[in-house]
Amino acid sequence: MTEHRKHHPANTARLGLCSVTFRRLPAAEVARHAADAGLAVIEWGADVHAPPQQPDMLRAVREATERHGLTCCSYGSYFRATAADTPAFPAVARAASLLGAPRIRVWAGGTGSAATAPDARRTTTAHLREAARIAADHGLELATEFHQHTLTDTVASTLRLLDEVAADNLRTYWQPPLDTPDAEALAGLAELGDRVAALHVFSWWPGNTRRPLADRATLWTRALALRAGRDTDALLEFVPDDDPTVLPREAATLRRATATARTR
Template identity: 35%
Template structure:
């Protein structure tokens, strides 16, 4: 089943109530809530409040965007605190980042440490029936499709999947090739349209996204794959 939604971090200056209202008006399924602004780790009262408001609005919590960096020495919040907040929020998955170094910079020891930490947190999350999903992002071990594929294969855990988003600075054809490499491991897709660092209206990227969605095969109503929409204003 395909589900559509927004990432609340895109609207970091907006209130929880406003984001819920806009999501409902857009006839979307739900929201991924950001840990750095709307539902901070350890804030049980806020997590439970947002969960209640989502239920009242008939919306789903699609994920908890934690920004936890695997094996980082200064994560700010322990994964255990993040996991407890995600549970109170009713999130089925937690979005994390694969370390603090890109694939070219990272040593083999760095990769092993990131892999081990994600295996650790995947076990913790699985015990709470919550999945761990790794964002496809520059400056981490998912900065290329090949590195992302290797990472997930090294982790080798059924509770770990990938996000995908268009890598900045490459052509549409190269992004399509990336999709083919990581597709077996995907669970979420971040949808936006940028040209280099310029954030453009999503409507301007319809042609590119038609190609991405074609290769993602997200048209199958029986495919259990969710994707969240990150709307970036121009």
């Protein structure tokens, strides 16, 4: 195991990978690439690598994670807090436990905050509250995806939703909104403060054009500086061309940004 994966000072970012970055690769290969890039943690996605209804696959993924010296930091579910989803959430929580994940990433509905009627918002809130209760019974945290076309598409709506759910084990992820200037995006991250559990790290500009992380290194250095004194997972996601050979380069850029952030 390389030295930068052995020790993690308190209150610093743990660097990792979202497995959805390499959906086409087997889980064991994803874990190997993450380890070879010197990353410490991994978020396993429920869509391909870690389906909730396949316990044997979940155990195999956990074994691969541990064999490569990684820690599973979260389970990337596609729970949308709907009436159809909630009955299946106990299986999602059990899957997270099988993976050894302390956190489940969830989605706050399927429509944007401005387009969601009050009754629909209350329904999504109620289903998130129930999911948080189930997660708590398993000793798990929830965190919402910070994403367009959901109730966490803006900082204001995200904070309102977290307050409305009022669950101690619910926080949010953060990522820079598409086409948002750095200063505006970072102001949102600062406003979310301790409500942030993890960062999805990528370099898109303009729109969803994928660029090397170095092209937005200043954004990520400043974002990581804002997280100083807080435990945060910084997870690489959607590298250029979905190419695993660029992962070491992207991980090195993220490490440099983290190191620079610590000096600020």
